[in-house]
Amino acid sequence: MxxxxxxxxxxxxxxxxxxxxxxxxxxxxxxxxxxxxxxxxxxxxxxxxxxxxxxxxxxxxxxxxxxxxxxxxxxxxxxxxxxxxxxxxxxxxxxxxxxxxxxxxxxxxxxxxxxxxxxxxxxxxxxxxxxxxxxxxxxxxxxxxxxxxxxxxxxxxxxxxxxxxxxxxxxxxxxxxxxxxxxxxxxxxxxxxxxxxxxxxxxxxxxxxxxxxxxxxxxxxxxxxxxxxxxxxxEVRVETFNLEDAEVVCVAYGTTARIVKNAIEICKNEGIQVGLIRPITLWPFPEAAFEEVSDKTKAYLSVEMSMGQMIDDVKIAVAGERPVEFYGRSGGMIPTPEGVVGKIKSILGRE
Amino acid sequence: MGDRRIRVITGHYGSGKSEFAVNYAVALAKQGKQVCLVDLDVVNPYFRSREKEEELRELGIEVIASSIGGAAIDVPAVSASILKPLHQKELDAVIDLGGDPVGARVLSRFYKDLQDEEIDVFFVVNAYRPETADLEGTLSYLRRIEATARQTVTGLINNTHLLKSTKVEDVLLGQELTQALSRETQIPIRFVSCLETVASELPDDIEGEVFPLQLYLREQWML
CATH class of the missing domain: 3.40.50.970 (Thiamin diphosphate (ThDP)-binding fold, Pyr/PP domains)
Structure with a gap:
């Protein structure tokens, strides 16, 4: 068809x-x-x-x-x-x-x-x-x-x-x-x-x-x-993107992952390498994907259209090895790629 | 664009009515006209032209939608101020109807107000929507919309697209369907609307006025 x-x-x-x-x-x-x-x-x-x-x-x-x-x-x-x-x-x-x-x-x-x-x-x-x-x-x-x-x-x-x-x-x-x-x-x-x-x-x-x-x-x-x-x-399903060399690895699912991909593109043009772990199954959560992250990664960023819920699973997967930050919009407000980029830069101290 | 003062944009939901309506209103405003964009969509909760009210206001376009503010309004409440562009003859009105016969029904409420008015009703065709992929389906939508809106379609718009991935072949595929519909109904093809990049590649002798679109309702991250 x-x-x-x-x-x-x-x-x-x-x-x-x-x-x-x-x-x-x-x-x-x-x-x-x-x-x-x-x-x-x-x-x-x-x-x-x-x-x-x-x-x-x-x-x-x-x-x-x-x-x-x-x-x-x-x-x-x-x-x-x-x-x-x-x-x-x-x-x-x-x-x-x-x-x-x-x-x-x-x-x-x-x-x-x-x-x-x-x-x-x-x-x-x-x-x-x-x-x-x-x-x-x-x-x-x-x-x-x-x-x-x-x-x-x-x-x-x-x-x-x-x-x-x-x-x-x-x-x-x-x-x-x-x-x-x-x-x-x-x-x-x-x-x-x-x-x-x-x-x-x-x-x-x-x-x-x-x-x-x-x-x-x-x-x-x-x-x-x-x-x-x-x-x-x-039954774990996950997409990983640009993990190699990533200074920050975002974790996002659904629509938000699309917005994050745009943010990654903007960062790339400014010389900042950002990766993405996109859980396709939220349960079972793709914990193994976090093992692919390189030594260059300084922090994780959970991006959600909520006040922060998946971040709990990210923290469980990361098990305290790196800081886990959060960026989200709620109430029906949709995050913008620029908003995500701003948060990434503030994590890296490059405002 | 020598269309009548009041233009109603109607069609199957997802055909691209709102995107066309917004672009059409902008084109009128750029000609220096005083434009009202009337969003009568009480069917769809997302992707309505009222979402772009702020940008449109900056272009001098007045957006009239529900009397109840807030993007998340989910009740069939229309504003009484809709009568303003219907009665004030110096205004140019673009009426963006909700999709399908159910969305078109709202217009029948204004039947008497529209009786002596100069009105064009444009029916938007997208051959990539499964329900309007052939003549039978498209004709059925057109006739049922006319019946519930209590208006007669005066022009067809070929707006066949696959969003940002639309190619010339897609528009031409839709043009065949729109031509068949035109032959069947004796309604002329008024516009062929598509992305600006595709519009420049269309053949010169294509039936209908080529109307390049800018996507106002699609965010950068959308397909």
């Missing part, structure tokens, strides 16, 4: 359908509304179901039910809506069911604003839900990457029986960009655990996250932990 011009939200919907998603449950919220709009129009054409639930809580529990049946299912929302879904996400993680949750995030806390933000890093990587669980979080930086990662997200969800989040800030959802859809066979995963009818041939399957025996729950948590370790080993 040739290139077309699509809005991030539309492209995410189209990619999900191409990945074999046939079921969508959701509730409207800006700036992700084009996803349910697209799904409501397109899913019936492929024999799927679009359902607007009465609330985010209802929608995520419908996802829970559909995922239990073994089908490819998704929901999407934006920051406060995702907060509402956290209970369901914890249940889905506990019951080990595959599904994809898209968060096109906006400013917060509370209702915040409808403008882009990255202040959902904590609620995406640490969960607002209860219990010991993690799930993969993909953070695309372009519409093309959003499309590619949606397909990946469904495969990984099935492979590990886990909810997977795709986290784009409002700009990723609202921006138009040229995009190309590549034919990619969806990974086939057997789902013997699905509650899709015994047909009189097997015992009924049970989907559950409740354990009345504490030992059984601890055993379950150990099994989950093994799964998380396996994902940490196999």
């Amino acid at each position: 040739a290139k077309v011009l699509m809005k991030g939200n539309e492209a995410i919907g189209a990619a999900a359908i191409k990945a074999g998603c046939k079921y969508f449950f959701g509730y409207p919220i800006t700036p992700q509304n084009e996803i349910p709009e697209y799904m409501s129009r397109e899913l019936p054409k492929v024999g799927g179901v679009f359902l607007q639930a009465e609330s985010e809580v209802a929608a995520i529990n419908m996802v829970y039910g559909a995922a239990g049946c073994g089908v490819r299912v998704m929901t999407s929302s934006s920051s406060p809506g995702i907060a509402l879904k956290q209970e369901g996400i914890s249940y889905i993680a506990g019951a080990e069911l595959p599904c994809v949750i898209v968060n096109i995030s906006r400013g917060g806390p509370g209702l915040g604003s409808i403008q882009p933000a990255q202040s959902d890093y904590y609620q995406s990587t640490r969960g607002g839900g209860n219990g010991d669980y993690f799930h993969p979080v993909y953070a695309p930086a372009s519409i093309q990457e959003s499309v590619d990662l949606m397909q990946e997200a469904f495969d990984v969800a099935d492979r590990y029986r886990t909810p997977v989040m795709v986290l784009g800030d409002g700009m990723i959802g609202q921006m138009m960009e040229p995009v190309e859809f590549f034919e990619r066979e969806a990974e086939k995963t057997e789902k013997p655990w699905a509650t899709n009818g015994t047909k009189g041939k097997r015992k009924p399957n049970i989907i559950n996250s409740l354990f009345i025996d504490p030992q059984a729950l601890e055993d379950h948590n150990h099994r989950l932990e093994e799964k998380f370790e396996l994902m940490k080993k196999n």
Whole structure:
């Protein structure tokens, strides 16, 4: 298929359908509304179901039910809506069911604003839900990457029986960009655990996250932990850029990484070498990438559209070996390349 | 640009209406006209022409949008001051409608105000948008927009593009579609709009006035 011009939200919907998603449950919220709009129009054409639930809580529990049946299912929302879904996400993680949750995030806390933000890093990587669980979080930086990662997200969800989040800030959802859809066979995963009818041939399957025996729950948590370790080993995605010779290494994801790349270009023209570590998976966090940094690097700079959340993971990865600085804008304000350059220069004492 | 005093820019969302509307308003202002840019987009929360209000004001263009200030406004509230350029005949108005029939509906509210006015309605075509990639889709959007806006399209704009990576071939591909639409509807092609660098490479005999665009709504880091 040739290139077309699509809005991030539309492209995410189209990619999900191409990945074999046939079921969508959701509730409207800006700036992700084009996803349910697209799904409501397109899913019936492929024999799927679009359902607007009465609330985010209802929608995520419908996802829970559909995922239990073994089908490819998704929901999407934006920051406060995702907060509402956290209970369901914890249940889905506990019951080990595959599904994809898209968060096109906006400013917060509370209702915040409808403008882009990255202040959902904590609620995406640490969960607002209860219990010991993690799930993969993909953070695309372009519409093309959003499309590619949606397909990946469904495969990984099935492979590990886990909810997977795709986290784009409002700009990723609202921006138009040229995009190309590549034919990619969806990974086939057997789902013997699905509650899709015994047909009189097997015992009924049970989907559950409740354990009345504490030992059984601890055993379950150990099994989950093994799964998380396996994902940490196999599913880390990262882009590194200009690390060699870099005096400062920026860490940024999503839209912000694009702005940082522009800042790096400006610095280069002024004779300052700056590198970038761009986590594509926020969980698992690409800790190993920090080992590629050279002795020339004096400091790290976490750049975020928030008051500073990912910086915690950067500090864990850096483990005190170098100073970790922060530059961010929040509330729907978007950092400028010039703002980032200013911070880099102040770190290096070259104002 | 000998168009009528009030120009409405409409089309499928993502076709490039707002970028054209801003450029068109700037071109009018540069001719010394007193210009009002009316942003009637109540559909899209991002990339609206009102975002550039400050720059446009410096060029002498008055931007009229929602009566409620703030870029993050997400309610379909339009300002009563929209009536100003409709009634004050000395003003030149560019009305930037929201995308799709749903966005065009806002205009029908002003049906009576526009009844005796000199009005052009321009329909923007981008052949790279999947919904308007062929004649059938484009024609369907045009007719449905006319119906909900209660206006008749008077001119077509070929604005086929892939943002900053647009090439001459892309514009020419869109020109074929726009010509087919023109033949079908008997509506003339009024403009062919594209990046300044591409505009200079277009054939001289292309149907419609070549209108070079500067990208006001795309940040430097965007594609």
